[in-house]
Amino acid sequence: MSRAFDASVVGAGPNGLAAAVVLARAGLRVQVLERAATIGGGTRTAELTLPGFRHDICSAVHPMAMASGFFRRWGLEQRVEMIVPEVSYAHPVDGGTAGVAYRDLDRTVEGLGVDGATWRRMFGRLVELEDEISQFTLSPILQVPRHPGAVVEFGLRILAQGGPWWDAGLETREARALLAGVMAHAIRPMPSLSASAAGLTLAVHGHGRGWALPRGGSQSIADALAADLVAHGGVIETDSEVTDLGQLDADVALLDVTPRQLISIAGDRLPAGYRRRLERFRYGGGASKVDFALSGPVPWSVQELAASPTVHLGGDRADVARAEHDVARGRHSDDPFVLVVQPSVVDDTRAPAGQHSLWAYAHVPSGSTRDMTEVITAQIERFAPGFRELVLASHSFSADELEEHDPNYIGGDIASGAPSLTQLVARPVLSTDPWRTPAKGVYLASSSVPPGPSVHGMGGAYAARSALRHEFGITTLPALGPDRKATA
Known part of the structure; x- marks a missing residue:
């Protein structure tokens, strides 16, 4: 059955957007689905108090x-x-x-x-x-x-x-x-x-x-990632909550979620042993x-x-x-x-x-x-x-x-998983490729995988690199630097 996209990314936080950018830069058809009305995840900015006062909802300094x-x-x-x-x-x-x-x-x-x-x-x-x-x-x-x-x-x-x-x-x-x-x-x-x-x-x-602080608020980072993604053919859909992988119009999924949501969304596609390991992940x-x-x-x-x-x-x-x-x-x-x-x-x-x-x-x-x-x-x-x-x-x-x-902040945990010494080594499981799950075509691309919390995009980028290699046979990362197409 023909799919509209090569890969779907669930979650438009910095890791999800980073993953989508890497995939789109590699020439893939990429869709991003975000449950909220706006993109950004931990890099959203909004007028929370009074008009003219711009507040970062989560991360502020980078x-x-x-x-x-x-x-x-x-x-x-x-x-x-x-x-x-x-x-x-x-x-x-x-x-x-x-x-x-x-x-x-x-x-x-x-x-x-x-x-x-x-x-x-x-x-x-x-x-x-x-x-x-x-x-x-x-x-x-x-x-x-x-x-x-x-x-x-x-x-x-x-x-x-x-x-x-x-x-x-x-x-x-x-x-x-x-x-x-x-x-x-x-x-x-x-x-x-x-x-x-x-x-x-x-x-x-x-x-x-x-x-550093982004001028205008942390939303500036999310907006720039989104602009680059769209410039390279990516599609972003907000107000689109994903509760099951069957909703996706792609065979490859990268999820900017915590292990708790991964279990819920992937369901029986995950082997029982792997699910038990995810259930032991601590917030x-x-x-x-x-x-x-x-x-x-x-x-x-x-x-x-x-x-x-x-x-x-x-x-x-x-x-x-x-x-x-x-x-x-x-x-x-x-x-x-x-x-x-x-x-x-x-x-x-x-x-x-x-x-x-x-x-x-x-x-x-x-x-x-x-x-x-x-x-x-x-x-x-x-x-x-x-x-x-x-x-x-x-x-x-x-x-x-x-x-x-933001469901990634379990109990208010803005790190999406306790950054204990154990969980920096096994995040969320001990593996040389922790972004790749046992479910075919399913990858975890959030702060719950290495290198862990903060706005760096690396969890998403690593997940995209793993997906490119295992699902599409692409072993060389695409060029990521600014170009006319991305900044026009």
Whole structure:
């Protein structure tokens, strides 16, 4: 029976769109089906509060997009204006001081005082090896690393910060908090090797290619991917929920979903043993998100925070670790870690003139239904007295509502699967080709496969590469760079 398409991609998040672009660039007829009314998945942007205030619904800052081999080959910075701020992230502590991670390593070292030399020893060589480290962290874990020396150096730093000895070497609250805040992105108990690996990766990019924000919002990335796909013959259909593979008009399917949805959609096409392995896949802690429309800039107690698009809140290292342990045990912390992004300090398209948009989430137990607006407001007010008076409007997603908005966020897990050490190796199963399922022509192309969470498109690109090889006999990746056809 003749099919209208060579391949169908389910889900128009960054991984689904990346997979579709690779397939279309290889000359295949590609269809993308998205259940929501708009494309983007974790890269959607919308006016959630008031007209003129543009808020990123999930991801907001993109160090991994800048490091991604797929996006670099595709020419992300030629297609989307990526704003790279001077300050990558900052972390205030009580008492009116803060640790500040500038993109400039020397400036960071100077600002950390007595801990500056230790910070340089920790990151100086790793920043020089940023591309080699990216190649390792964004590759299949079972693949032999191309740069084993860089992997060894990176691994030693992970060990140094991944156990109970993690305070050794850093003397000040500011430096310890600065490192704890970036590790907390993993939503994992701390200290742990998985949190250490995630945090050090992000910190290296903070001093390397930077923590970039797309001008106009994260939607800009999704829109650019979609434009390239359509320019090469692809078709995108929104408001099209797929609940069974029989709905697809193609023999090859790439699914930007988690293992839970894969089981539901593929059904008996998956062997029982493989389904059982997928059922053992574990989801992590959740995020409860609040967006604010502000009448003016946040009145931070520490002046340097006014220039930092990303600010980590939650006190010193011990406070952050305690909050993350609470989440891991299924409890709401009384003093949660809060991640704040104030994009309008570098991007004037995010709010009306003189006003600001602010994006924030707190870590909460999986499936939490609690509205964290007041808790997040109080945490910001703690380090920015007077913040409350600036709020014109707010919009909140509980962890439970985040899953309702995007089924890939099981229980509010924005990583689509706990990034534990085990599940970074077996994601979702231990395999040299984890994107390819035992069901003929069915591939998993989401953050639930290597290299895991974040906006880098690599999970989709790897799935597309596997499908090209096994289903179409194409062993050479197509050219991905910008061309007249894609940018016209």
